Every structure is written in C-alpha cells, then in structure tokens.
Amino acid sequence: MFLKTLNIFLGIIIIGFSAFFLQETGILAIYGINPNLILIIPLLVIFFQQNFYLLFFSLITFILIFFMFILFWLPALFILEGLIIIFYFFKKILTGNKLIDFSIGIIFITISFYFIMAILGGYNFLIWPAIAEIFYNLIVGLILWFSLSKILNFYEKKT
Amino acid sequence: MKSLRKILGSFILLTIILVFIFSHNFIGSLLKNLKGVAAGFWGRCINSERLQVLQVENNRLKSEIALLGQKKNSVNSLRYKEALVYSRYPFNDRTKLIIDLGLNQDMKEGMAVALAPGVLLGKIIKVKNNQSEVMTLFDPEWRSSVNIGSSRIKALLKGGKEPRLEFIPQDVQLSGDEEVFNVSPEFPMNFSLGNLSGLSNVPYEIWRTADLKINYNPEIIEKVLVVLDFL
Structure with a gap:
C-alpha cells in the first residue's frame, strides 16, 4: 500500500516536471499559444483521483518546480493554483457529468486567471489569446482525458 | 518478488526525477530540436538555432549597411554582456524571459537587451541578485x-x-520591406527591430498600420546581449 501510494506521488512529480518543461520550452506552441498543462494536470487529478491530498500534492509539486526554476513568476502560479482549489469545491454544484465539468473548469479557470493577472498587472485583458488558449487547453485536456481513461481501464482489467 | 518489483519501479521513477532536475537545459534543447525535425516533416522549414543565428546576422548587416549611408553608426561602439536565457514565461498573457545576470553583475532596470549587436529584443524590468526579468x-x-x-x-x-506598427502617415511612399529602427530614447538609437510587412492601404484613413516581420523565432532564443554602457 505504501509503495503504491509512493508510486502515485512519484508519478505526479514526473508528470509535473514533464508538463512544466513542455510548457516552458514552448514545444507545443501553435502560433505562439501554449496549452496550459500546469492547469490541465491538476484538473485531471481532481476528476480521476477525487482526492484532495493528491490534488494538494500536485499543486505543491508545481510550486516547488517554479521555486527551483522561475522564482519571478511564483505569484502567477499562486493565483492559478488558488483558482484550481476554488474550482475543486465549486465543482460540486456543477452538472455532475465529469467530462462537461472538466471542460467548464478549463474555461472558467483560464478566463479568471488572465482576468485577475490583467487587473493585478495593470494591463489590458486580452480576450483573444485567452480564447485561443481555451480551445487549445480543451483539445489537449480531452486527449489526455481519453488516454488516461484507456490506460486506467486497461490496468483495472489486468488486476 | 512483487515488492522487489515495486521498489525497482520507485527507484526508476526517482532516477527519472533526478535526471529531469539536473539536465533540464539539455532536455529543453533536445525537445526544441525534435520540434524542428517534426516541422520539417510537415513541410515547414527546420527552424534550427544555426538558421536563426544566420538570419539575425543578416538582419544586423542589413541595418549596418542602411546606417552607413546615414553616417550614424553608433551600434558597434557599445559594450555588451552575454547572458543565457534561463526560462520563458509559461503562460500566454505576457512574453518575458529570465536571464542569468542580476545585481551581482551590475544589471539595472531599464537596460536594453539585444539579440545580436544592433538588434533590439527587449529591456530589463526586474532585477534579482543573479537573475533578471526581460520584457521583449x-x-x-x-x-x-x-x-x-x-x-x-x-x-x-x-x-x-x-508586433504591429501603427500611426504610419498615409501620404508617405513605402515599398513594403523597409528596415525598422529604434528611435525611442530608452534604447540605443538605430537598433534594428525587423522589417516592415503587410502595410495597410485604406485610402480614407489618416494612419496606416503594418506588421513587423521578425527574422528569428523568439521561442528558441538561448542567448541574449545586455547593453552595458547606454543607461
């Protein structure tokens, strides 16, 4: 049991590091728009594990990664993670369909994040990059969602 | 046997994490190269760092030729300090970089940052002991x-x-591929920014707009130059 839990935690750390590097290097950027994997991964944890401690651990992982590599933008990460935690409690009053709620989460958090960042930074809220990112986040999020569902089904059948 | 396998699995996972931590720069550049190769498969040109260096060099030489005609060549008289790019802002609302020079290396807010001598990229907006944030x-x-x-x-x-060029007077003659130079007093005079492209042509409007064509890919910038003796 301990080793299984350890593996889940280590898995989250590896996925966290991979997500951070994919996002930071801009490897997935299309016309300069990056998908927000730092948002998508914790949202997947919310809907697949439904365990607040695992969600909290994945958020802490991202804080540590930011602390190690890009200390300058830690406040932006805190805002994003705050919104994810708010959504964790807020999702109980949504439709109850996991996939629809996941999509609502992506839309709600992306818009709120850029809106808050614009207010705090004192610059204009640019709607088009946010909308482009929402579409990209939804595509990447749904691909990961269905891939993860298949992988989990495969392991459940095996055990 | 089963627990041995789990221990082995945990050990491998831990090794991967350590590899990530200690070789993130290498992994980053490897991923970028893979992206270039993938782009080549899809018919786009491979945007390698070498190509980027040549394009920037070409831009710089063009700007120097243009400036020689005007006898205002101040670009090469400046001193520069090379800085490595640590990281890029990971979200989409801003485009900023972190470089590996800070207060300890005499960096100051407002210092101009160039991609190559005479090619303006941005300015330093925040400084910490050994790192600075650059707005591009x-x-x-x-x-x-x-x-x-x-x-x-x-x-x-x-x-x-x-990037866009705005407030271009309607009555001027432009061929559409002219070099664009800095004249903002914050930065060195006549630093090149790129070329004009896509000039609008609406007869009843007072001003025209255009795109700024950049001859490099900002996503793969690895090194920049900080202008030391301008401020």
Missing part, C-alpha cells in the same frame, strides 16, 4: 517609437505575439 517586444505591453527605412518615417511599435 513580443509582450502586449511593449510600446516604442520607431523609424521606418532610410527615409526615416516615424511610427509606433506595439508589441504582441505579432
């Missing part, structure tokens, strides 16, 4: 005055993922 001209908040071509037509450069 791809940031939506970037605004600076520029001159277009050898006839030195004034315009405003508005930053963004695709």
